[in-house]
Amino acid sequence: MSTTDLTSQHNDPSFTSLWDELNWRGLIQVSTDPEALREAIDGDPITYYCGFDPTASSLHLGHLVQLLLLRRLQLAGHHPLGLVGGSTGLIGDPRQTSERVLNSRETVAQWVDLLRAQVQRFLSFEGENPARMVNNLDWTSKLSAIDFLRDIGKNFRVGTMIKKDIVAKRLNSEEGISYTEFSYQILQGLDYLNLYREYDCVLQTGGSDQWGNLTSGTELVRKTEGATVHAIGTPLITNSDGTKFGKSEGNAIWLNPELTSPYAFYQFWLNTADADVVDRLKVFTFRTRKEIEELGRLTEEEPYRREAQKVLAADVNTLVHGPEATRKAIEASAAVFGKGSFEDLDEETLSSVAAELPHATVPAGEHPVAELLVATGLSESKSAARRTLKEGGVSVNSRKVAGEDATVSEADLLHGRFALLRRGKKNLAAVTFEA
The missing domain is CATH 3.40.50.620 (HUPs)
Structure with missing residues (x-):
């Protein structure tokens, strides 16, 4: 730590x-x-x-x-x-x-x-x-x-x-x-x-x-x-919608990185609602009143930038896990949102990302991408998966996949065991290949 x-x-x-x-x-x-x-x-x-x-x-x-x-x-x-x-x-x-x-x-x-x-x-x-x-x-x-x-x-x-x-x-x-x-x-x-x-x-x-x-x-x-x-x-601390703060799908957000990874911790803060972000900055950061008021103004005028959430997530993650872990979490977040490459992530960070996504585990070996889309829930059926592949709407580990019969083999995996599948721009899932 x-x-x-x-x-x-x-x-x-x-x-x-x-x-x-x-x-x-x-x-x-x-x-x-x-x-x-x-x-x-x-x-x-x-x-x-x-x-x-x-x-x-x-x-x-x-x-x-x-x-x-x-x-x-x-x-x-x-x-x-x-x-x-x-x-x-x-x-x-x-x-x-x-x-x-x-x-x-x-x-x-x-x-x-x-x-x-x-x-x-x-x-x-x-x-x-x-x-x-x-x-x-x-x-x-x-x-x-x-x-x-x-x-x-x-x-x-x-x-x-x-x-x-x-x-x-x-x-x-x-x-x-x-x-x-x-x-x-x-x-x-x-x-x-x-x-x-x-x-x-x-x-x-x-x-x-x-x-x-x-x-x-x-x-x-x-x-x-x-x-x-x-x-x-x-x-x-409670959220503006009345829900309990610090709970994610019924689980506490821990300060120990082995229980809540720095990536998951960063994502928790990044997902703060606009209505809550100024209050969170006041309580959980050492930002000044002037800085927080400016971030509040940006939230009101340009909420799509989510500048206050980015500052909050980076500050608290750095406070709890240090600057290096925060850098990795930011890089991982960029990859998840299609603004970076999963290939740049180390194995520990990539494992944290995979744990937060819809996930499937399959035996080591070559697998059709269509089957993996179904296994992770990105497609309802093999026929739907094959149509998406034919239309060019799938990428594996940030690389576009060509053809409805495309497969993923050991050579395609990150760190020898991960495949990150994206359907369209926003739908993402992870596959772990186990020996």
Whole structure:
């Protein structure tokens, strides 16, 4: 995985207040005392944190919102703590619908390492305000059940806990909620208390759907230490048509390139709707207000150019996967849209392209193009395929195919196993030849 270039990142100097910039970017949906937060964020350096639970082997787009907020605060001189939840990951925060399946301790420990490496890429560990990584297993593992109940649990009121949105929903569901998941908010509150005591941490960020867990920490610090600390809840990103952001055909868009390839990642951003692209530029890029407003103007006046989408896709892909992976993704995208050659793509990139297209796998050897058109769904029947071939409307690996009896052999394949079939200008499919 490529290292993120942190030196090119800057907050927008046209804003005299970071608090104002964060609001303009739409990053604050809910918070504790806004005026006190403005004073803290725009004042002397403070320590702040965000937690990431290892409930999967990779972070996804929802986490990217938090990672970039952490980075924006660090660029302003504040001190970030990146927390990976080795203990809370063993429990899992309550889901909207049903109880989580608990993962083994070994699996969670492996995921902690993977997520820590991902978080570290987005923060600087050098300079006057270097980031620190922490693991809540370091302090919770030392607590006995009696100490946890006496020293921490006594500060929580059940009546308040059951009013939290997610808990209330689960209590009213058929399955209900276990004591394990019910107690999650206490564990997260303990994180804040420990970080306040050890690092003088006074701000936690997280998604607005986690607001109940965020405020459990602010309340615990208030009750035990008599101190006022803060929380920011970022909005849950949704598309203008009401669909959930970051989902592609039911699958999350992961930051790990082995789970979501840089090409697929690039395509996801390139397909952003015109109505959403300006908001995405604000949240997910370090483009200035002036640059984003200009891209918004181009979207309104010349939407066919999709200039804002191209900038968004390139910026976020570079941020997550690096410039080289982005260059390859752009070349692959050009080939897909008929403005480049598939022959110029390396095997890994071509494999990523094939995975995103209608696809067929066939045995190694010579195959009639007509059969491949049917196998990939580009033609309904062999007779229809042969008519298209006769009319000259088919290309294989960016080369026009002549004749209705045309075949594809090993010599025609890219990297010895791929054939990209195009019918007309827009219909594209992939064939993998297996030995």
